[in-house]
Amino acid sequence: MSNSIELKIENKIAFITLNRPDVFNSFNREMALSMQEKLDNCASDSNIRAIVIFGNGKAFCAGQDLKEVTDPDLNPGFRKILEEHYNPIIQKIRSFEKPVIAAVNGVAAGAGANIALACDIVLAVENASFIQAFSKIGLVPDSAGTFFLPRLIGLQKATALMMLGDKVSAQEALDLGMIYKVFSAETFEEEVNKLATTLANMPTKALGLTKRLLNQSLTNNLEQQLALESDLQIEASSSNDYKEGVTAFVEKRKPIFNGN
Template identity: 45%
Template structure:
């Protein structure tokens, strides 16, 4: 597939995916969704990729759904029915969230500007979120008579607690990057001119880290809210049994004993 709505390339074990509709603040349309789906499918079949960085082109990260996109603006002209927004969520946004969570590699999101609507919740589907100090998160759904989709009703209360999640979702106010860090919504707020540098430094670290262990860590942490303590301990037991047989574990132990930097291969 030729990409015209995203930028996507892989190098040195790092996948770079950039939302690329800067004239529309990188808002989603169907074409962008299809290109992202294609890129993520490529990642799943490329064992050389050990980390992904997601960001936006231009002055904003993502303004959410492009409301001028016919898929959500118009209904069925034949019977004058309104658009089925549930179909849009089911076909595009929900699979996008699940695909990011299922990737067996760390996913870093570098929020470079306004993140609104679906664009505010998309970073929360990633594993580590960095945000430029000028960035902001806005749950604009309430201003359209909608609910926070793209996992918003799942991520917000877990990250912020019920009180702050309700305020963010029902008032639709701007949450600055500094506030998002203080509240635990994101990992770190950095100066604007350091955002890409920080993201690349982290990606470079992950590209030489024990990838399978990180993938299992990601899977275990995301599974924990649905598990009892006993179930989570069983999951940890099974994962540790498998990881203990990995090349990376053997290399990590050898490097520790020999007092040298490890050379992980991701297996």
């Protein structure tokens, strides 16, 4: 069994590690399919209440392994790569109703950058960078980069970054609103674990419904979004976590949420 993607579960948190450090965690077919399997495991396991995606080694993810697409015996073709590798990964990250953190520990390039940006919260180490590298080799952005990046930083800036392929430092990404927070190398792992633990102990039923609302807001008009907010607020108010939250507030104690 391959270990190109590792999954560790600890304290209700699933840690998914991209594990091809010798090629900067670039994806080949086997790794992409393994990633989908691990995401499915996280979605179906009710004990998992938050997910963290890391990269092993110096990089988060360098995108597609170009050795695969240039080897006539291995190359699955770009349609297969997108429709069977990357698109399902993006859809899984966005569709299951648990918070997903991208812990960007180094360079995130091409599809690697866009997988990170598809996550709910992006944290980066101070020496990390983000590169829309596609134009450098005559390709167009994929893995939902053209969907998420303009919504995060605006059309004009996203266009420039995608056409020019500029490297964006972690601090620049933070200033642009591309990511949530930047930490030093010394504190990065601790801060990632702290945030993941906070999320895993929150009312994750409500967090999942919030994620559904945010997903729908990308295509809904105002009336549709207001109606969905009403429906999901009713669903949230029927949860055990809501009852616990209100009871704890009245009793002036810290709530203990169970995620349902």
